[in-house]
Amino acid sequence: MSHVDKSARYLASHEWVRQGDAGAITVGISDHAQAALGDLVFIELPEVGATFDKGDAIAVVESVKAASDVYAPIGGEVIRINEALEDAPQLTNESPFEDGWLFVIVPTDTTEIDSLMDADAYAATLGD
Amino acid sequence: MNKTPLHAQHVAAGARMVDFGGWEMPINYGSQIEEHHAVRQAAGMFDVSHMTVVDLEGVDVRAFLLKLLANNVDKLKQPGKALYSCMLNEQGGVIDDLIVYFMDDEWYRLVVNAATRVRDLAWINQQAACFDMTVTERPELAMIALQGPQARGYFHTTLGAEEAEEARELKRFSAQQIGSWFVARTGYTGEDGYEIICAPEDAQRLWQELMEQSVQPCGLGARDTLRLEAAMNLYGQDMDETVTPFESNLAWTVALSPEDRAFLGREALQAQKDAGVSRQLTGLVLLDRGVLRHGQIVHSSRGDGETTSGSFSPVAEQSIALARLPADIVEGDIVEVAMRNKRLRAQVVSPPFVRNGKPDYELQQ
Numbered sequence: 001m002s003h004v005d006k007s008a009r010y011l012a013s014h015e016w017v018r019q020g021d022a023g024a025i026t027v028g029i030s031d032h033a034q035a036a037l038g039d040l041v042f043i044e045l046p047e048v049g050a051t052f053d054k055g056d057a058i059a060v061v062e063s064v065k066a067a068s069d070v071y072a073p074i075g076g077e078v079i080r081i082n083e084a085l086e087d088a089p090q091l092t093n094e095s096p097f098e099d100g101w102l103f104v105i106v107p108t109d110t111t112e113i114d115s116l117m118d119a120d121a122y123a124a125t126l127g128d
Numbered sequence: 129m130n131k132t133p134l135h136a137q138h139v140a141a142g143a144r145m146v147d148f149g150g151w152e153m154p155i156n157y158g159s160q161i162e163e164h165h166a167v168r169q170a171a172g173m174f175d176v177s178h179m180t181v182v183d184l185e186g187v188d189v190r191a192f193l194l195k196l197l198a199n200n201v202d203k204l205k206q207p208g209k210a211l212y213s214c215m216l217n218e219q220g221g222v223i224d225d226l227i228v229y230f231m232d233d234e235w236y237r238l239v240v241n242a243a244t245r246v247r248d249l250a251w252i253n254q255q256a257a258c259f260d261m262t263v264t265e266r267p268e269l270a271m272i273a274l275q276g277p278q279a280r281g282y283f284h285t286t287l288g289a290e291e292a293e294e295a296r297e298l299k300r301f302s303a304q305q306i307g308s309w310f311v312a313r314t315g316y317t318g319e320d321g322y323e324i325i326c327a328p329e330d331a332q333r334l335w336q337e338l339m340e341q342s343v344q345p346c347g348l349g350a351r352d353t354l355r356l357e358a359a360m361n362l363y364g365q366d367m368d369e370t371v372t373p374f375e376s377n378l379a380w381t382v383a384l385s386p387e388d389r390a391f392l393g394r395e396a397l398q399a400q401k402d403a404g405v406s407r408q409l410t411g412l413v414l415l416d417r418g419v420l421r422h423g424q425i426v427h428s429s430r431g432d433g434e435t436t437s438g439s440f441s442p443v444a445e446q447s448i449a450l451a452r453l454p455a456d457i458v459e460g461d462i463v464e465v466a467m468r469n470k471r472l473r474a475q476v477v478s479p480p481f482v483r484n485g486k487p488d489y490e491l492q493q
Contacts, residue, residue: 038349039161041440042419062419064160064440065349
């Protein structure tokens with residue numbers, strides 16, 4: 001049974017978002033997603049300064065088994081990426097909600113966050 | 129969905145189960161990379177009961193195999209010796225790759241791929257029709273692969289003194305009936321070890337005993353990265369009926385001499401050889417960051433090609449791939465692999481990628 005962090009909101013495609021100070025949101029992939037992918041060996045992150053619309057493929061997480069797109073949970077501009085993942089992509093396996101975060105976005109429209117699933121709704125979709 | 133006799137033990141061990149060609153099989157039990165390293169450094173075990181075992185019996189079996197296989201079973205002199213071969217269609221395309229074990233003059237055992245089972249059996253039965261022999265599939269048997277530098281030692285501890293001695297004396301690429309078990313010193317990882325074919329209840333007991341000795345259970349995920357590092361082809365991915373062994377890094381398995389051995393596909397292979405083989409299956413190591421995968425286009429100054437298998441090598445800690453490329457590309461050449469919206473640089477290397485637990489290639493600076 002995978003862990004679902006209560007303080008985050010979720011997409012059906014298994015990304016999580018967490019709102020921080022000054023409206024910026026941190027994005028990662030859920031514990032369920034990292035477990036399904038298996039050992040991560042490469043994570044391709046967006047460029048800082050890049051802008052995206054909601055639903056754009058914005059990053060790629062690659063495990064020994066397969067490559068999987070990460071979709072922008074919300075439109076906005078990337079202001080920070082988790083550079084530690086360049087040498088240690090396994091952080092996203094070990095700590096998907098904390099050390100293994102992927103990037104930070106400043107949203108164009110913060111109200112979009114409200115349309116995402118809360119932890120209970122996401123947990124109910126997992127069936128594990 | 130088909131289940132092997134070890135299914136409940138996989139689930140109990142926390143395996144992630146996936147559909148593999150109609151079989152519910154373990155893909156991993158935790159970290160696939162740890163399973164991979166266990167096999168390279170110590171020992172790991174795989175449930176390969178989904179593989180298809182076929183016994184060929186009768187006075188004509190050798191004559192039949194001389195016709196069926198691209199490799200020459202006349203190389204098998206000692207009972208127990210094994211031979212790796214392709215089974216070809218008339219156009220020289222690979223129907224399947226297999227291991228044939230010569231047990232005695234009237235008994236040979238084939239182990240063929242599960243995914244090609246129906247096609248293989250139909251082809252074998254069709255070709256066997258005019259020979260005095262029987263073709264018997266053995267679906268009731270289970271199969272465990274125990275692989276790694278310490279694998280043999282672990283297996284010997286599960287045997288009685290006499291049986292252990294018999295196993296110890298078994299030479300590489302040979303098999304022997306030990307008690308009711310068929311024990312072969314073969315595998316699909318590039319490591320030493322055994323493949324054991326036995327009754328379901330024996331397999332369950334052996335698996336349990338090895339678990340109690342802390343032998344790492346390994347899933348199909350690790351099996352794939354291990355065989356890729358060892359540059360062993362995966363049927364359906366690295367080769368199929370549209371390519372010949374010459375285009376699949378398997379020229380060493382084609383026995384064109386003696387010239388009067390009329391095996392299936394021989395004429396097509398001879399014609400291809402005479403005309404010149406235009407493609408080769410060789411190795412790539414990714415120089416840029418990323419992971420090579422099956423089916424990516426490879427660009428080079430000598431023409432384009434395609435990756436057939438790609439992944440991350442846990443031993444080399446780099447991405448590696450097998451790729452079908454123009455024949456005049458040579459080791460050391462730099463090619464470009466199309467990946468998403470980019471082109472990444474890769475160096476051509478001569479397979480295998482890993483030998484004796486270490487990377488077996490050098491990159492140019």
